[in-house]
Amino acid sequence: MSMELYVLSDRRLKSIADWQAAISAEGFPVSLTTGVPLEELNGIFPVQLGGQLTDFECVHWRGPEVMAEMADVDFGHPWVHVLALRWGADLYAGPAAYMAAAAYAKAAGGVLFDCEEGKIITPKQAARIGRELEQAIPEAQAFLRRLMEKLKHQP
């Protein structure tokens, strides 16, 4: 699970319900489906993207510790909290993570650190990336089908 996205904020949302409300307010087709309280999230978090079950890891970190470990990055502000989302070989996890993180960051007054590009992005940019990834799912599915055919027929 090694594609990552961090939400940086000075306050946390209070509950999964608040996070879901923020997602719904943005019109994202993401449903959070855990019974674990938000403050206790520390692991693989099942979600749905348009009815498709997927998941990403979701962990709370302390901002100062993360920024100290990433001293080469200019975070622009001494953020208090980090919510880290992480996923791997899953077509649906990426769009769900970007959308969920965008909504969280917007509601919490924060920004995001996009580990794929190594830079700070706004909630609006993260939302756009999530939508782009969602739209690219058919392209990725086609790629995967071609790959599986090749793998099945290789000696």
Place this chain on the structure above:
Amino acid sequence: MGSVTDEQPDPVRPGAQYAQNTTQVVIDPRALTGIARIDEITKALAETLARAVDTVEYLPTLTPRLYGTLVHLAFANMVRFQRLPGIGFWDVETTFSLEPGAHYGSKDSIRTDVVLRNEVGDIIAIYDVKTGNQGLRPGRVNELRANAQVSPSVPVIELHVLHGVRLTREQIGPSLGTRQAWLLPQINVSGV
């Protein structure tokens, strides 16, 4: 292993296929443990990742995140089909949890890219694929070991696909742009 070439590739042709380009693999000596079983698999996985990168065709519309997703998908499936010794089907994208018997959606759970096991099934190495600009954080390495319940002596090995801005201008040539740098991917293997 190979190193970054200073040869300049052909100019980008929109829509052209570049799957024939060979991704280079650079293994940091510190990633090698001296244990033949682990080091051989490390080299094999790095080469598999290089093939996975070559499989992802160059597309002008390919964003870094979609690129990363496709590389992860290709790598995971290629490793599963490869049947390397010590890496079973379920050792790719494996969920680990500190809660006994718990799995999906549980607290204190993580998912590894690949784990390598010895003859009795114990994990002897953890592999993590990175496609973005950021490498593995020390805190993440600790999480991987803790949740997989392995000792600090078990190596966590990062397989990092470098491309675009991660290659310096000197490495890719002063006249080349980011799009062309995508044609020169490189796998850096490092131990943590």
